[in-house]
Amino acid sequence: MIHIDLTDQPIDVSAALRSVEADGAGAINTFIGTVRNKSTGRPVVRLEYEAYDSMALHQLRKVAEQAAEQWPMVEKITVIHRKGTLHIGDVAVVVAVSTPHRAESFAACQYIIDTLKQVVTIWKKEFYEDGDVWVAAHP
């Protein structure tokens, strides 16, 4: 069972964890991405996330489905990504995966966050005290 969301509200991490609970699960693996105070040594004041919503939701679901296909023992997957303005320490993304045994939950969770960063249509702009940059935009 797969649950995907893209929200401009703070992510409820506990609710995300509860959403992957399953009687057949002996493991729940979670990745929580948070806003760091530095980027390549430069102090970050805040971030803004922009999304192409319909494609982001579609691609997030595809990534979760690929994980469920690659690790068929997966019980449940939840992926929630934040958009809008975020400050230091805010939760930007949560990936939670439940499986019968731990190895698959680690692997599937890592696959989802790594692939999300490559394909999901969300853009991050970092704001510093003296400027701003779209992350990864230029070589």
Add this chain to the structure above:
Amino acid sequence: MNLKIALFGIAREIVGQPTLEVSAPEGQSAQGLLQSLHARYPELARLSSLAVAVNNEYAADDTPLQERDEIALIPPVSGG
């Protein structure tokens, strides 16, 4: 034909608006669209990558575009 293109992130800032309407020859490919946009907006060519999405999927270079497609420019993504 007329194509309506949705723009995001740095591509939106370079073009200066969230959508762009362009007239293109029938059967224009995704690659052909990018080439004409690079000519019009040289800063787009300086990005690490720029993909075309058609109906919420990444399009191959030779994908033919159609007027009814939902088309978007996808600069380098940076979610997570």
